[in-house]
Amino acid sequence: NAGVTQTPKFRILKIGQSMTLQCTQDMNHNYMYWYRQDPGMGLKLIYYSVGAGITDKGEVPNGYNVSRSTTEDFPLRLELAAPSQTSVYFCASSWDRTPNQPQHFGDGTRLSIL
Amino acid sequence: AQTVTQSQPEMSVQEAETVTLSCTYDTSESDYYLFWYKQPPSRQMILVIRQEAYKQQNATENRFSVNFQKAAKSFSLKISDSQLGDAAMYFCAYRGPYGNKLVFGAGTILRVKS
Numbered sequence: 001n002a003g004v005t006q007t008p009k010f011r012i013l014k015i016g017q018s019m020t021l022q023c024t025q026d027m028n029h030n031y032m033y034w035y036r037q038d039p040g041m042g043l044k045l046i047y048y049s050v051g052a053g054i055t056d057k058g059e060v061p062n063g064y065n066v067s068r069s070t071t072e073d074f075p076l077r078l079e080l081a082a083p084s085q086t087s088v089y090f091c092a093s094s095w096d097r098t099p100n101q102p103q104h105f106g107d108g109t110r111l112s113i114l
Numbered sequence: 115a116q117t118v119t120q121s122q123p124e125m126s127v128q129e130a131e132t133v134t135l136s137c138t139y140d141t142s143e144s145d146y147y148l149f150w151y152k153q154p155p156s157r158q159m160i161l162v163i164r165q166e167a168y169k170q171q172n173a174t175e176n177r178f179s180v181n182f183q184k185a186a187k188s189f190s191l192k193i194s195d196s197q198l199g200d201a202a203m204y205f206c207a208y209r210g211p212y213g214n215k216l217v218f219g220a221g222t223i224l225r226v227k228s
Contacts, residue, residue, distance in 0.1 A: 033215075033216075040123075040220070040221070041220055041221070042118070042120075042205055042207075042218030042219050042220045042221055043159075043205070043216070043218045044218070045215050045216070048215065058215060059215075088157065090159065092159070102149065102161040102164065103159075103161075103216060105158065105159035107156070107157055107158055108157045108158075
């Protein structure tokens, strides 16, 4: 049972480069989320999606874009990488909007912008 | 906006003893959901326990229990019979009645001494 899978696990980018962080889940969850975790801090929501074709901004969306063309996949794109985007990125999913359902997290992607 | 505060950046406990991690939150909602997540060095985010605000009974999961004080907006986590595997970063998180987003505290590092 794979759950939420994120790739890559680590990446180093140069300032101004672009890349896409991949996230896929095999639990048929309709809700998916992207968080970033800065050193010594809690997670902050970047974007989320309540279903295929529907996305919305979270707390810290600037510098990122997302798409949700399928239920399984929710990629996060950085267009012009900046040092402030150095962080660990987590993708998560949940079954439905019932608030007591836990979010299932991937193992994270550690991204460094130099 | 809702906020979650964890006032203890770091805690230590002797193996087999009990430790309590503190969490307070701010919300104007009467119905909401609270969670404790564990993040070991592997970076996985693991759900430890959850509490629904409309339930007066404190949630318990084996060695983990909470002290939920709704009027005080407090949600502490008690770990009994601490084990070396409990060493991790612990995050308190809030989720409102209608939203799909988790609001995280900054986390508490728990160290377990043998």
